[in-house]
Amino acid sequence: MIKPLVAGNWKMNGLKAASSELTQLIQNCPDTESPESPDIMICPPATLVAGFAELAASSPVIIGAQDCHIHEKGAHTGDISAEMFADAGARAIIVGHSERRADHGESNELVKTKALAAHRSGLAAIVCIGETEDQRNAGKTLAVVEEQLTGSLPDEISDETVIVAYEPVWAIGTGRTPTVEDVAEVHGVLREQLINRFGAETGNAIRLLYGGSVKPENARELMSIANVDGALVGGASLKAGDLLGIVSAYSPG
Numbered sequence: 667m668i669k670p671l672v673a674g675n676w677k678m679n680g681l682k683a684a685s686s687e688l689t690q691l692i693q694n695c696p697d698t699e700s701p702e703s704p705d706i707m708i709c710p711p712a713t714l715v716a717g718f719a720e721l722a723a724s725s726p727v728i729i730g731a732q733d734c735h736i737h738e739k740g741a742h743t744g745d746i747s748a749e750m751f752a753d754a755g756a757r758a759i760i761v762g763h764s765e766r767r768a769d770h771g772e773s774n775e776l777v778k779t780k781a782l783a784a785h786r787s788g789l790a791a792i793v794c795i796g797e798t799e800d801q802r803n804a805g806k807t808l809a810v811v812e813e814q815l816t817g818s819l820p821d822e823i824s825d826e827t828v829i830v831a832y833e834p835v836w837a838i839g840t841g842r843t844p845t846v847e848d849v850a851e852v853h854g855v856l857r858e859q860l861i862n863r864f865g866a867e868t869g870n871a872i873r874l875l876y877g878g879s880v881k882p883e884n885a886r887e888l889m890s891i892a893n894v895d896g897a898l899v900g901g902a903s904l905k906a907g908d909l910l911g912i913v914s915a916y917s918p919g
Protein backbone atom coordinates (compact mmCIF):
# COMPACT_ATOMS: atom_id res chain seq x y z
CA MET A 667 0.00 0.00 0.00
CA ILE A 668 1.26 3.46 -0.95
CA LYS A 669 1.20 6.15 1.69
CA PRO A 670 -0.63 9.07 0.11
CA LEU A 671 0.69 12.62 -0.03
CA VAL A 672 -1.22 15.88 -0.02
CA ALA A 673 1.20 18.57 -1.18
CA GLY A 674 0.43 22.28 -1.35
CA ASN A 675 2.03 24.32 -4.11
CA TRP A 676 1.85 27.94 -3.02
CA LYS A 677 3.32 29.21 -6.30
CA MET A 678 4.21 32.93 -6.11
CA ASN A 679 1.95 33.52 -3.11
CA GLY A 680 2.73 34.19 0.52
CA LEU A 681 4.47 36.81 2.63
CA LYS A 682 5.93 36.20 6.07
CA ALA A 683 2.50 36.78 7.62
CA ALA A 684 1.27 33.64 5.87
CA SER A 685 3.19 31.58 8.41
CA SER A 686 0.00 31.77 10.49
CA GLU A 687 -1.56 29.37 7.95
CA LEU A 688 1.31 26.94 8.48
CA THR A 689 0.91 27.25 12.24
CA GLN A 690 -2.79 26.45 11.92
CA LEU A 691 -2.01 23.51 9.69
CA ILE A 692 0.52 22.16 12.18
CA GLN A 693 -1.88 22.59 15.09
CA ASN A 694 -4.78 20.86 13.35
CA CYS A 695 -3.25 18.24 11.10
CA PRO A 696 -4.04 14.62 11.88
CA ASP A 697 -1.44 12.11 12.99
CA THR A 698 0.40 11.31 9.77
CA GLU A 699 2.05 8.21 11.25
CA SER A 700 -0.78 5.83 10.46
CA PRO A 701 -0.46 4.26 7.00
CA GLU A 702 -3.89 5.45 5.80
CA SER A 703 -3.34 9.10 6.62
CA PRO A 704 -1.48 11.11 4.03
CA ASP A 705 1.84 12.82 4.40
CA ILE A 706 1.31 16.57 4.30
CA MET A 707 3.68 18.94 2.50
CA ILE A 708 3.76 22.67 1.87
CA CYS A 709 5.92 24.12 -0.91
CA PRO A 710 6.04 27.86 -0.23
CA PRO A 711 7.92 30.41 -2.32
CA ALA A 712 11.70 30.30 -1.88
CA THR A 713 11.70 33.25 0.51
CA LEU A 714 9.68 31.29 3.06
CA VAL A 715 11.30 27.86 2.83
CA ALA A 716 13.84 28.26 5.64
CA GLY A 717 11.39 29.94 8.02
CA PHE A 718 8.69 27.39 7.32
CA ALA A 719 11.11 24.49 7.74
CA GLU A 720 12.07 25.85 11.14
CA LEU A 721 8.46 26.34 12.13
CA ALA A 722 7.48 22.84 10.99
CA ALA A 723 10.61 21.15 12.34
CA SER A 724 9.02 19.05 15.07
CA SER A 725 5.69 18.66 13.31
CA PRO A 726 4.42 16.14 10.77
CA VAL A 727 4.25 18.83 8.05
CA ILE A 728 7.00 18.46 5.45
CA ILE A 729 8.38 21.54 3.71
CA GLY A 730 9.21 21.45 0.01
CA ALA A 731 10.33 23.97 -2.59
CA GLN A 732 9.39 25.03 -6.09
CA ASP A 733 11.85 24.63 -8.93
CA CYS A 734 15.65 24.73 -8.75
CA HIS A 735 18.67 25.39 -10.92
CA ILE A 736 20.45 22.37 -12.37
CA HIS A 737 23.83 23.31 -10.87
CA GLU A 738 24.94 23.30 -7.27
CA LYS A 739 26.36 26.82 -7.30
CA GLY A 740 27.90 29.41 -9.57
CA ALA A 741 27.26 32.51 -11.62
CA HIS A 742 23.49 32.25 -12.08
CA THR A 743 22.02 35.45 -10.72
CA GLY A 744 18.62 34.99 -9.18
CA ASP A 745 18.63 31.19 -9.31
CA ILE A 746 18.50 28.82 -6.36
CA SER A 747 20.11 25.39 -6.25
CA ALA A 748 18.69 22.18 -4.89
CA GLU A 749 21.54 22.15 -2.36
CA MET A 750 20.40 25.55 -1.10
CA PHE A 751 16.87 24.30 -0.63
CA ALA A 752 18.16 21.22 1.16
CA ASP A 753 20.24 23.49 3.39
CA ALA A 754 17.13 25.57 4.09
CA GLY A 755 15.28 22.47 5.28
CA ALA A 756 13.27 21.45 2.23
CA ARG A 757 12.73 17.74 1.59
CA ALA A 758 11.35 17.88 -1.95
CA ILE A 759 11.25 20.13 -5.01
CA ILE A 760 8.45 20.54 -7.54
CA VAL A 761 9.95 20.38 -11.04
CA GLY A 762 8.38 20.60 -14.48
CA HIS A 763 5.22 22.36 -13.36
CA SER A 764 3.22 23.43 -16.41
CA GLU A 765 3.69 27.07 -15.41
CA ARG A 766 7.47 26.57 -15.65
CA ARG A 767 7.10 24.69 -18.92
CA ALA A 768 4.90 27.50 -20.33
CA ASP A 769 6.46 30.62 -18.77
CA HIS A 770 10.10 29.53 -19.03
CA GLY A 771 10.00 27.09 -21.94
CA GLU A 772 11.24 24.20 -19.82
CA SER A 773 11.71 21.00 -21.82
CA ASN A 774 11.42 17.42 -20.62
CA GLU A 775 15.20 17.18 -20.80
CA LEU A 776 15.65 20.19 -18.51
CA VAL A 777 13.02 18.88 -16.11
CA LYS A 778 14.89 15.57 -15.96
CA THR A 779 18.14 17.39 -15.17
CA LYS A 780 16.35 19.32 -12.40
CA ALA A 781 15.01 16.05 -10.98
CA LEU A 782 18.60 14.79 -10.95
CA ALA A 783 19.69 17.99 -9.20
CA ALA A 784 17.10 17.33 -6.51
CA HIS A 785 18.42 13.77 -6.10
CA ARG A 786 22.02 14.99 -5.98
CA SER A 787 21.10 17.08 -2.97
CA GLY A 788 19.12 14.31 -1.29
CA LEU A 789 15.70 15.73 -2.06
CA ALA A 790 12.70 14.09 -3.71
CA ALA A 791 11.53 15.49 -7.04
CA ILE A 792 7.83 16.04 -7.62
CA VAL A 793 7.76 15.77 -11.40
CA CYS A 794 4.71 17.37 -13.04
CA ILE A 795 3.18 16.40 -16.36
CA GLY A 796 -0.14 17.12 -18.05
CA GLU A 797 -1.84 17.92 -21.33
CA THR A 798 -3.23 21.24 -22.54
CA GLU A 799 -6.87 21.64 -23.46
CA ASP A 800 -6.04 21.58 -27.18
CA GLN A 801 -4.09 18.36 -26.75
CA ARG A 802 -6.99 16.77 -24.87
CA ASN A 803 -9.49 17.90 -27.51
CA ALA A 804 -7.25 16.44 -30.20
CA GLY A 805 -7.28 13.07 -28.42
CA LYS A 806 -3.58 13.31 -27.61
CA THR A 807 -3.72 13.20 -23.81
CA LEU A 808 -2.18 9.76 -23.34
CA ALA A 809 0.51 10.32 -25.95
CA VAL A 810 1.46 13.67 -24.37
CA VAL A 811 1.66 12.45 -20.79
CA GLU A 812 3.54 9.30 -21.79
CA GLU A 813 6.10 11.37 -23.68
CA GLN A 814 6.46 13.81 -20.78
CA LEU A 815 6.85 11.02 -18.27
CA THR A 816 9.46 9.24 -20.37
CA GLY A 817 11.41 12.41 -21.04
CA SER A 818 11.18 13.99 -17.60
CA LEU A 819 12.15 11.06 -15.39
CA PRO A 820 15.78 10.11 -14.96
CA ASP A 821 16.74 6.44 -15.21
CA GLU A 822 17.96 6.13 -11.67
CA ILE A 823 15.00 6.70 -9.41
CA SER A 824 13.29 5.12 -6.45
CA ASP A 825 9.89 5.58 -4.87
CA GLU A 826 11.65 7.70 -2.26
CA THR A 827 13.22 10.09 -4.75
CA VAL A 828 10.42 10.59 -7.27
CA ILE A 829 6.79 11.56 -7.01
CA VAL A 830 4.80 12.08 -10.21
CA ALA A 831 2.00 14.64 -10.42
CA TYR A 832 -0.51 14.45 -13.27
CA GLU A 833 -1.92 17.94 -13.72
CA PRO A 834 -4.04 18.63 -16.79
CA VAL A 835 -3.07 22.21 -17.70
CA TRP A 836 -6.69 23.17 -18.37
CA ALA A 837 -7.71 22.05 -14.88
CA ILE A 838 -5.15 24.19 -13.06
CA GLY A 839 -6.75 27.15 -11.32
CA THR A 840 -9.93 26.87 -13.39
CA GLY A 841 -12.27 25.00 -11.08
CA ARG A 842 -12.64 22.35 -13.78
CA THR A 843 -11.51 18.76 -13.31
CA PRO A 844 -11.41 15.72 -15.59
CA THR A 845 -14.00 13.02 -15.04
CA VAL A 846 -13.22 10.19 -12.67
CA GLU A 847 -12.92 7.90 -15.70
CA ASP A 848 -10.45 10.21 -17.40
CA VAL A 849 -8.25 10.48 -14.31
CA ALA A 850 -8.42 6.70 -13.84
CA GLU A 851 -7.40 6.14 -17.46
CA VAL A 852 -4.40 8.48 -17.33
CA HIS A 853 -3.17 7.25 -13.94
CA GLY A 854 -3.59 3.63 -15.06
CA VAL A 855 -1.43 4.27 -18.12
CA LEU A 856 1.18 6.14 -16.08
CA ARG A 857 1.35 3.28 -13.58
CA GLU A 858 1.82 0.79 -16.38
CA GLN A 859 4.58 2.90 -17.87
CA LEU A 860 6.37 3.20 -14.51
CA ILE A 861 6.21 -0.58 -14.04
CA ASN A 862 7.49 -1.24 -17.56
CA ARG A 863 10.41 1.10 -17.13
CA PHE A 864 11.41 0.67 -13.49
CA GLY A 865 10.09 -2.79 -12.65
CA ALA A 866 7.09 -3.85 -10.61
CA GLU A 867 8.49 -3.08 -7.19
CA THR A 868 9.50 0.50 -7.89
CA GLY A 869 6.76 1.15 -10.45
CA ASN A 870 4.05 0.14 -8.03
CA ALA A 871 5.51 2.16 -5.17
CA ILE A 872 5.92 5.56 -6.84
CA ARG A 873 3.29 8.03 -5.73
CA LEU A 874 1.08 9.34 -8.52
CA LEU A 875 -0.58 12.58 -7.45
CA TYR A 876 -3.49 14.22 -9.20
CA GLY A 877 -3.44 18.04 -9.41
CA GLY A 878 -5.74 20.66 -10.90
CA SER A 879 -8.58 22.32 -8.99
CA VAL A 880 -8.52 19.88 -6.09
CA LYS A 881 -10.77 21.27 -3.36
CA PRO A 882 -12.29 19.97 -0.13
CA GLU A 883 -15.55 19.36 -2.07
CA ASN A 884 -14.06 17.07 -4.73
CA ALA A 885 -11.10 15.58 -2.88
CA ARG A 886 -12.83 12.45 -1.61
CA GLU A 887 -13.99 11.50 -5.09
CA LEU A 888 -10.66 12.25 -6.77
CA MET A 889 -8.53 10.64 -4.09
CA SER A 890 -10.50 7.39 -4.19
CA ILE A 891 -9.65 6.78 -7.87
CA ALA A 892 -7.36 3.82 -8.51
CA ASN A 893 -3.69 4.83 -8.80
CA VAL A 894 -4.31 8.29 -7.34
CA ASP A 895 -1.99 8.44 -4.35
CA GLY A 896 -2.66 11.98 -3.26
CA ALA A 897 -2.97 15.51 -4.53
CA LEU A 898 -0.88 18.45 -5.62
CA VAL A 899 -2.95 21.43 -4.57
CA GLY A 900 -2.52 25.03 -5.66
CA GLY A 901 -5.17 27.58 -4.69
CA ALA A 902 -6.80 25.49 -1.99
CA SER A 903 -3.48 24.96 -0.22
CA LEU A 904 -3.12 28.62 0.74
CA LYS A 905 -5.65 28.33 3.55
CA ALA A 906 -5.00 25.77 6.27
CA GLY A 907 -8.72 25.04 6.58
CA ASP A 908 -9.07 24.17 2.90
CA LEU A 909 -5.97 21.99 2.87
CA LEU A 910 -7.15 20.20 6.00
CA GLY A 911 -10.49 19.66 4.24
CA ILE A 912 -8.62 17.90 1.45
CA VAL A 913 -6.55 15.87 3.93
CA SER A 914 -9.78 14.76 5.62
CA ALA A 915 -10.78 13.03 2.36
CA TYR A 916 -8.60 10.24 3.75
CA SER A 917 -10.41 9.91 7.04
CA PRO A 918 -13.11 7.25 7.25
CA GLY A 919 -16.74 8.22 6.78
Ligand code: PGA
Nearest residue numbers: 838839878879899900901
Ligand atom coordinates in the same frame (compact mmCIF):
# COMPACT_ATOMS: atom_id res chain seq x y z
P1 PGA B 1 -4.82 24.50 -8.49
O1 PGA B 1 -3.29 24.34 -8.92
O2 PGA B 1 -5.07 23.54 -7.37
O3 PGA B 1 -4.96 25.94 -8.07
O4 PGA B 1 -5.65 24.16 -9.68
C1 PGA B 1 -2.66 23.08 -8.93
C2 PGA B 1 -1.23 23.21 -9.34
O5 PGA B 1 -0.92 24.00 -10.24
O6 PGA B 1 -0.36 22.53 -8.78
